[in-house]
Amino acid sequence: MKEQTMNPTANKDTVLNVSGISKRFGGLQALTDVGITIQRGQVYGLIGPNGAGKTTFFNVITGLYTPDSGTFELAGMPYQPTAVHEVAKAGIARTFQNIRLFAEMTALENVMVGRHVRTHSGLLGAIFRTPGFKAEEAAIAGRAQELLDYVGIGKYADFKARTLSYGDQRRLEIARALATDPQLIALDEPAAGMNATEKVQLRELIDQIRKDNRTILLIEHDVKLVMGLCDRVTVLDYGKQIAEGTPADVQKNEKVIEAYLGTGGH
Numbered sequence: 106m107k108e109q110t111m112n113p114t115a116n117k118d119t120v121l122n123v124s125g126i127s128k129r130f131g132g133l134q135a136l137t138d139v140g141i142t143i144q145r146g147q148v149y150g151l152i153g154p155n156g157a158g159k160t161t162f163f164n165v166i167t168g169l170y171t172p173d174s175g176t177f178e179l180a181g182m183p184y185q186p187t188a189v190h191e192v193a194k195a196g197i198a199r200t201f202q203n204i205r206l207f208a209e210m211t212a213l214e215n216v217m218v219g220r221h222v223r224t225h226s227g228l229l230g231a232i233f234r235t236p237g238f239k240a241e242e243a244a245i246a247g248r249a250q251e252l253l254d255y256v257g258i259g260k261y262a263d264f265k266a267r268t269l270s271y272g273d274q275r276r277l278e279i280a281r282a283l284a285t286d287p288q289l290i291a292l293d294e295p296a297a298g299m300n301a302t303e304k305v306q307l308r309e310l311i312d313q314i315r316k317d318n319r320t321i322l323l324i325e326h327d328v329k330l331v332m333g334l335c336d337r338v339t340v341l342d343y344g345k346q347i348a349e350g351t352p353a354d355v356q357k358n359e360k361v362i363e364a365y366l367g368t369g370g371h
């Protein structure tokens with residue numbers, strides 16, 4: 106079967122194991138039988154020409170779109186990508202191609218929001234500001250500051266998100282994603298709109314996150330960045346998976362060369 110030859114076998118180190126994902130929009134088959142397996146500590150790239158289905162795939166695994174078919178497993182547990190917050194709870198955190206921060210909140214508050222996915226004090230605790238709630242908030246703020254330091258924007262903790270540079274806003278989104286303690290961090294075109302220096306810094310940050318034994322799924326248009334960073338890559342074209350493997354293998358693949366060059370990158 107196709108998935109068995111394209112994907113390495115899932116085992117105890119597998120973080121994400123999805124297969125048979127299909128998604129149709131009206132008359133358009135956006136994804137056909139797509140599956141990937143990501144091992145713990147890997148940076149896994151998803152590439153393909155415009156309209157290949159990358160964002161649709163991301164939206165399906167993170168609960169924004171309901172797939173027509175597919176099986177989903179995160180760290181060995183089946184999960185149903187039926188709602189974004191359920192997927193976040195299950196352990197996938199994501200960033201967006203178009204940055205989605207709370208513009209009027211501070212950088213610190215934005216990260217604290219991410220952390221609340223994992224907190225215990227309920228709404229009543231928040232309203233009555235119980236001692237348990239206050240202690241938890243202090244711990245969350247402390248952890249949020251650590252994460253801002255980690256992504257390199259600790260000094261901007263009290264700045265409103267909208268006042269940060271584009272590159273720093275992307276870092277802030279990553280800090281917020283990390284705050285959920287995810288099994289998998291899904292980054293949707295993190296280098297989009299970045300200048301060369303910001304891209305180098307982003308690459309260092311992603312490398313650091315990997316070294317800290319996190320697992321990353323990356324959609325990226327910058328093929329050079331993908332090839333330099335990723336352990337494995339899947340290439341989509343017209344919603345189909347045309348190649349899977351190491352960057353070196355994928356770069357040599359005839360179908361990939363054809364998809365990018367042969368048809369003018371459609």
Ligand SMILES: Nc1ncnc2c1ncn2[C@@H]1O[C@H](COP(=O)(O)OP(=O)(O)OP(=O)(O)O)[C@@H](O)[C@H]1O
Nearest residue numbers: 130133134135153154155156157158159160161162
């Ligand atoms: N919500 C939607 N409704 C209808 N069609 C959609 C929707 N989302 C995506 N599509 C279509 O599905 C196909 C795949 O789009 P998708 O955005 O997933 O590709 P992509 O690989 O992420 O492209 P890009 O690199 O341009 O972002 C495209 O033909 C697109 O027009």
